[in-house]
Amino acid sequence: MAAFKHPQILLASSLADGEVLFLGAAGWERDHAKARVARDAGEASALEAFGKAEIAANRVVDVYLADVEIGADGVPTPLHYREKMRIKGPSVRLDLGKQASGGA
Amino acid sequence: MTAHDTTLTRPNAPVTTYRYDDFDAAFVKERVAEFREQVRRRLAGNLTEDEFRPFRLMNGLYLQLHAYMLRVAIPYGTLSARQMRRLADIADKYDRGYGHFTTRQNLQYNWPKLVDTPDILEALAEVEMHAIQTSGNCIRNVTADHFAGVAPDEIEDPRPTAEFLRQWSSAHPEFSFLPRKFKIAVTGAAHDRAAVKVHDIGLALVKNDAGEIGYQVYVGGGLGRTPFVAKLIRDFVARADLLAYLEAIMRVYNRFGRRDNKYKARIKILVHEKGIDAVREAVEAEFAGMDRAVFSYDPAEFERIAAYFTPPPYEALPADSEKLRAARVAHPAFGNFVEVNVAPHKAPGYAIVTVSLKPVGGIPGDATSAQMRVLADASERFGFGELRISHEQNVILPHVKQDDLFDLWKLLDAAGLATANAGLVSDIISCPGLDYCSLATARSIPIAQAISKRFADLSRQRRIGKLGIKISGCINACGHHHVGAIGILGLEKKGQESYQITLGGDPTFSANVGELLGPGVTAEQVPDVIEHIVDFYLAERQEGESFIETWRRIGHARFKDVLRREGEDGAGI
Ligand code: HEM
Ligand code: SF4
Numbered sequence: 001m002a003a004f005k006h007p008q009i010l011l012a013s014s015l016a017d018g019e020v021l022f023l024g025a026a027g028w029e030r031d032h033a034k035a036r037v038a039r040d041a042g043e044a045s046a047l048e049a050f051g052k053a054e055i056a057a058n059r060v061v062d063v064y065l066a067d068v069e070i071g072a073d074g075v076p077t078p079l080h081y082r083e084k085m086r087i088k089g090p091s092v093r094l095d096l097g098k099q100a101s102g103g104a
Numbered sequence: 105m106t107a108h109d110t111t112l113t114r115p116n117a118p119v120t121t122y123r124y125d126d127f128d129a130a131f132v133k134e135r136v137a138e139f140r141e142q143v144r145r146r147l148a149g150n151l152t153e154d155e156f157r158p159f160r161l162m163n164g165l166y167l168q169l170h171a172y173m174l175r176v177a178i179p180y181g182t183l184s185a186r187q188m189r190r191l192a193d194i195a196d197k198y199d200r201g202y203g204h205f206t207t208r209q210n211l212q213y214n215w216p217k218l219v220d221t222p223d224i225l226e227a228l229a230e231v232e233m234h235a236i237q238t239s240g241n242c243i244r245n246v247t248a249d250h251f252a253g254v255a256p257d258e259i260e261d262p263r264p265t266a267e268f269l270r271q272w273s274s275a276h277p278e279f280s281f282l283p284r285k286f287k288i289a290v291t292g293a294a295h296d297r298a299a300v301k302v303h304d305i306g307l308a309l310v311k312n313d314a315g316e317i318g319y320q321v322y323v324g325g326g327l328g329r330t331p332f333v334a335k336l337i338r339d340f341v342a343r344a345d346l347l348a349y350l351e352a353i354m355r356v357y358n359r360f361g362r363r364d365n366k367y368k369a370r371i372k373i374l375v376h377e378k379g380i381d382a383v384r385e386a387v388e389a390e391f392a393g394m395d396r397a398v399f400s401y402d403p404a405e406f407e408r409i410a411a412y413f414t415p416p417p418y419e420a421l422p423a424d425s426e427k428l429r430a431a432r433v434a435h436p437a438f439g440n441f442v443e444v445n446v447a448p449h450k451a452p453g454y455a456i457v458t459v460s461l462k463p464v465g466g467i468p469g470d471a472t473s474a475q476m477r478v479l480a481d482a483s484e485r486f487g488f489g490e491l492r493i494s495h496e497q498n499v500i501l502p503h504v505k506q507d508d509l510f511d512l513w514k515l516l517d518a519a520g521l522a523t524a525n526a527g528l529v530s531d532i533i534s535c536p537g538l539d540y541c542s543l544a545t546a547r548s549i550p551i552a553q554a555i556s557k558r559f560a561d562l563s564r565q566r567r568i569g570k571l572g573i574k575i576s577g578c579i580n581a582c583g584h585h586h587v588g589a590i591g592i593l594g595l596e597k598k599g600q601e602s603y604q605i606t607l608g609g610d611p612t613f614s615a616n617v618g619e620l621l622g623p624g625v626t627a628e629q630v631p632d633v634i635e636h637i638v639d640f641y642l643a644e645r646q647e648g649e650s651f652i653e654t655w656r657r658i659g660h661a662r663f664k665d666v667l668r669r670e671g672e673d674g675a676g677i
C-alpha cells in the first residue's frame with residue numbers, strides 16, 4: 001500500500017442508478033459531508049475492506065479511496081479536481097448532479 | 105414493409121431512411137429481452153459487475169463520472185422525425201431532458217438509471233433504434249457523410265453501402281470480439297465530410313475509367329494516443345468484391361494484429377509496424393485465396409437496400425428562389441445564416457441546412473428535448489421528415505426548399521437553434537471531458553465555452569472564416585483534436601488541468617495530424633492563446649486564404665515563434 005499522506009474517504013457508484021456515494025458512519029451516503037474519514041492506514045484499509053464486501057453484495061461498483069483535506073467545519077473535501085467534480089456534478093450544468101439538490 | 109410505408113409515418117412526411125424488416129425487428133426485440141433479464145439478474149445479485157460489464161457494454165451502457173451513460177446508435181447519422189421525437193421523449197422520461205450528439209453520429213444520455221435501461225432500449229426498438237455495437241471490441245456504428253444523397257459533389261449516396269456494411273457487421277460472429285474496436289466510415293463525394301482517413305477503414309466511392317462505381321479503400325487511420333492518417337490499400341474494389349475484400353482485411357488484422365497490449369491492438373499499429381505494402385500483400389493473398397462465394401454479396405440485396413435511400417419526391421423548381429433573395433436582403437441576420445449554414449443541394453431550388461448545436465457559450469452537441477422536437481417538426485414541415493447528425497455534432501436538415509428557408513429560420517431562431525456559425529471558430533467539436541467522462545484528465549466543455557464567448561461576435565467570426573477548433577479531455581481523442589486546424593488536448597500536469605495546443609490538423613482527404621505548438625497552458629490562458637493564433641493568421645493571410653491554407657503556406661515554425669514571443673509578454677506558452 002502507498003504511504004499514507006492525507007486523510008481519505010471512500011467513494012463508490014450506486015449499482016441501481018450510478019450516483020456517486022460516500023461511505024458514512026452508518027452506510028452509503030449521497031452527501032460527501034457525511035463521509036467517514038480515515039485518518040491512518042489502518043482506518044483506510046478498514047474502509048476499503050467494507051467497500052469490497054459491498055461490491056460482493058452487489059450494492060455498489062467502482063469503489064476507491066480518495067485523498068481529502070478537512071475544512072474548519074470538519075467537512076472533508078477531495079484534493080484532486082476529479083473527485084471535487086464528483087461531489088458536485090458537472091461544472092457546466094449547475095442544475096444537474098448533487099449540486100442541484102443542494103447536496104454540495 | 106416498404107421505404108415509404110405511410111402507415112408508419114405522418115402523411116406529409118415521406119421517409120427516406122432504412123426500415124427494419126421483420127428479421128431486424130425480431131432481433132432487436134430479442135436483444136432487449138435478453139438485456140432485461142441480464143439487468144434483473146445483476147440487480148438480484150446473480151451476476152457480478154465483472155460478469156455483467158460485457159453485457160452492458162454490448163448494449164452501449166457505460167458507467168461514468170456521475171452516473172451511467174447510454175450511447176444510442178444513429179446509423180450513418182440518418183434519422184426520421186419520429187425517431188428524433190422518441191429520443192426527446194426518452195430524454196424527458198428517463199434522463200434530464202437533453203441528449204448529447206457525438207462525433208460518431210451517436211446520441212449519448214448522461215443520466216439513465218440501470219434499472220430503466222431495458223425500458224429505454226424497448227422505447228428505442230419501437231422506432232427501429234438500438235444501442236447495439238456502440239461499444240465493445242466490434243465493428244462500431246458505420247458513419248457516413250452527413251450530406252449523403254444531397255451533396256452536389258456526390259458520386260453516389262454512401263448510405264446504402266453503410267447500411268450494407270451494418271447488416272454484414274451486426275452480430276458478425278468472427279468480428280464481435282476483435283482485438284479492439286473497429287470503425288468504418290464511408291463517403292461518396294469529392295469532398296470528404298466523413299473523415300474517412302482517420303478511421304480503421306475508410307471507404308471512398310469512386311468511378312473507374314469504365315464508368316463502374318467501386319471503392320477506394322483506406323486502412324489504418326485513427327486518433328487516440330497514437331494518431332495515424334490511413335493509407336491507401338487499394339485504389340479500386342468493385343462493389344461485388346467489397347464484403348470479401350473487407351473480410352480479407354479483417355482476417356489479416358485478426359491474425360496479425362497485436363493483442364499483447366490494448367493500446368497497440370488497433371489496425372493502425374499493424375499498418376504502421378508492418379508497413380502498408382506488407383499489409384496489402386497479406387490482404388491481397390487472403391483475398392485471392394479465399395472462397396468469396398460465402399461472402400454472398402448479392403446485388404439484388406444491395407439494390408433492395410439502396411431503394412430505401414431513393415430521393416424524396418422533390419418538386420420541380422427553378423434553381424434560385426426569388427423569395428429567398430428578397431428575404432436575405434430584408435433580414436440581414438437571416439442573410440448571414442444563409443451565407444454560413446446553408447449549403448448547395450443536388451436538386452434545383454433546394455438547400456441543405458446545418459443547424460448548429462453550438463450556441464455561443466453553449467455545450468457543443470447538447471440539445472434539449474424541446475429542441476429535438478422543434479427539429480423533428482421542422483424536418484416534417486420543411487424536409488420530408490428526415491434529419492442527419494454530423495460528426496461535427498450538428499444536426500442537418502437535408503432537403504429544405506429555398507422558398508421555405510426564411511420560415512424555417514424563424515422557427516429555429518425561436519428555439520435557440522439559429523446560430524450562424526457552421527464551420528466557424530465557435531463551431532467547436534468537444535468531447536464531454538471531465539464534466540462527464542470517467543476517463544478524462546481535464547475538462548473540455550468549459551474550454552469550448554470560453555473560446556466561443558471570446559469570439560462571440562459572429563461578424564468577426566465570418567471575417568476569420570472557416571476554422572475548426574476541436575477539443576478532447578484526454579488522449580483518447582474523442583473530440584478529434586488531432587485533426588483540428590486548432591486542436592486542444594486536456595491533460596493533467598502537477599495536479600492541475602493543462603491544455604496542449606496543436607495546429608494544422610485536417611480531417612478531409614488531405615488529412616493531417618496537427619503539430620504541437622508548445623508546452624501546455626492553463627484553462628484561463630487558452631482563449632488568449634487562441635486569439636493570438638487567430639490574430640497572427642489574420643495579419644499573415646493572403647486574399648481568400650483559410651486558416652489552414654495560411655498555416656501550410658507560412659509553416660508551423662512561424663506560428664510557434666510568434667507565440668513564443670507573445671509568451672514572453674505573458675501569454676504563457
Ligand atoms: C463519456 C463517454 C465516453 C467514453 C467513456 C469514451 C471512451 C473512449 C475511449 C476509451 C476511446 C479510445 C479508444 C481508442 O483507442 O480509439 C475513445 C475514442 C474516441 N471516442 Fe469516445 N468516449 C466517450 C464519449 C465520446 C464522445 C461524446 C464522442 C464524440 C463527441 C466520442 C467519440 C470518440 C472518437 C471519435 C474517438 C477516437 C477514436 C479513433 O479515432 O480511433 N466519444 N472514446
Ligand atoms: S477524449 Fe477522453 S475525456 Fe473526452 S470523451 Fe473521450 S475518453 Fe472521455
